[in-house]
Amino acid sequence: MADFVQLVILGLLAGGIYVAVGVGFGLVWGVLNIVNLSHGALVIIGGYITWQLFSALHIDPFLTLPVDAVALFVFGYLLQRGLINRIIRAPLLFTFLLTFGVNLVIVNILLLIFGSDFRSVTPSYSGQGIELGPIVIPYVSLFSLAVAIALSAALAFILNRTRIGLAINAIAADRDAAQLVGIDLRHAYAVTFGLGAACAGVAGGLIAMIQAITPTAGEPYTLQAFVVVILGGLGRVSATVVGGLAFGLVEAFGQSIPGSGSVFANAIAFGLMVLVLVTRPQGLLGRLR
């Protein structure tokens, strides 16, 4: 029983990271209809910013998260405004290829700057945790989950309660109609992508505290973002939160299957994603549009 509870807790904590990785990806996909293959690279940029600030200036990694968010927002805004906006009306494969190209450039420039060494962010409280009898809850993971939930709440607030958020929702509903009522599409698209990138940056900061990062470590996060978003369903932040936590649980239980070790976790996750796509394409909580 304690094992089971520990697994659930570990799964939910890991799910926090997936929520953070997934929300930005889901926003960009759901609103802009762009599958951003450079999402993992954006995550890793965030990770390196946190690592740089922590190792050079000894700033607490959780305090660097706003820096990640702002820096990636600006980067994402410029990326969308300068490049991705140019192919919005092209067939969908083009956005795949363009963002993959961007991914290639980012990853290899990071390799040129930082080399391929593993970097990790280890504040004084890493490795410690709350002990409840046999169950251990690591502080870093717990805070990360809290940050991920707060990030999702902030994103939901921006989308539902601010002027630009309403504009973004209008684009998601009908791009041409949104343009007709005077929404500056180029700007709104760039802001949306910037918000997605900012979420990726925060996710990267969290990931740097939990595992060592390299420039090439981002690709799995792009793939996991797919699974999270598909599991939850496109179009709502809350759905992505559920998808992320569900993915964390699936992975935790997948890793615990006796005999298989940790190796099947990925296969199970992707198998589940394909199953959900085929049987329930709108996701567990999504709405069909």
Place this chain on the structure above:
Amino acid sequence: MIARAASIDRWRRLFVIVGAILVAYALLAPITSLDAAQSANVPLLADRLWFRIATIIAMFVVMATAWNIIGGITGYAAFGNVAFFGIGAYTTGMLVAKAKWPFLVALPLAPVVAAAFAALVGLPLLRLRGHYFAVASLGVGVAVGELVQNIDYNGQPVFGGASGLFLPIFAIDNRGLFFFYLMVAVAAVAIAVTWRVLRSRFGYGLIAIRENEEAAAVLGVNTTAYKVAAFALAAALTGLAGGIFSQWNVFINQDNAFPIEYNVQMILMALLGGTGTVFGPAAGAVLLQLLIQFLGGSLPISVDIPFVSVDARPIVAQVILGVLLVVVVIFVPRGVIDFFGGSSRLSWSYLRQSLRETSL
């Protein structure tokens, strides 16, 4: 207008002639490495390294041409075709390494297994459209690779596990030459199949599906059967390339049989050359693969990239490749074959127009 058409026609003829000469050279040069040719004092025009590169190029010609059948002609953005390459590689690999079958008997099963798998997953997956199909096929590609590496039976990895699968070396004289011509033959088959498909009822059905699936169904095209058949056909060709790869390379594992970047490369090649055409993907494959090898510094002709140390070179090559990908996607969305095929000319107005067409 007539003068313009005539000049384009001239360009087209020149392009075909130059292309034919280059292809003939690439096909004939390796023969000069035969012992008989060497003893007859024929100058050596190609060495081992060239075989390796040329075989890789032919392999990508197969993959890009095969992808074109489902992605270009049918319009379904398959993003997991590397699964078929890997399945073909492991089918032949397992039969040769574990069941001790002769290679040439094991090879024909590679396309059969790959096509059967494609038909199996294609039935549910091809009901999805757009991004969803792309993502689901990517998921299948990743999941198959993971499964192949990790399936154990009684504690023993079934498919060689993380340490991969070693095949006995195929005993034949001039092995490099043999695999080069085998791969080229498959590439020729892939192109011939595309040519035949585009001139058949089947091909017209696929194009109808690409342009408007509902309308195609109304016209009496059995869309499900057509799509699955196109998917399986692409898988069979890709699997055949994989089967040859496994015996040629002698060693396969998850990294070289299921590399995710192949998914992107084969699509980029088809796009660079021109999707939906017969020769476009092949031309794109040759161009892009030569460029990748050139940037990586493995071609005999090589230049130093200024301000870049030898160690950083592969990384800088990747950056250049990424930038090129971005530029091609933004400025040449219809592929370079458009320029040689005779319908457009490379000019500022062409670039501006393609930008305007797709921009927000």
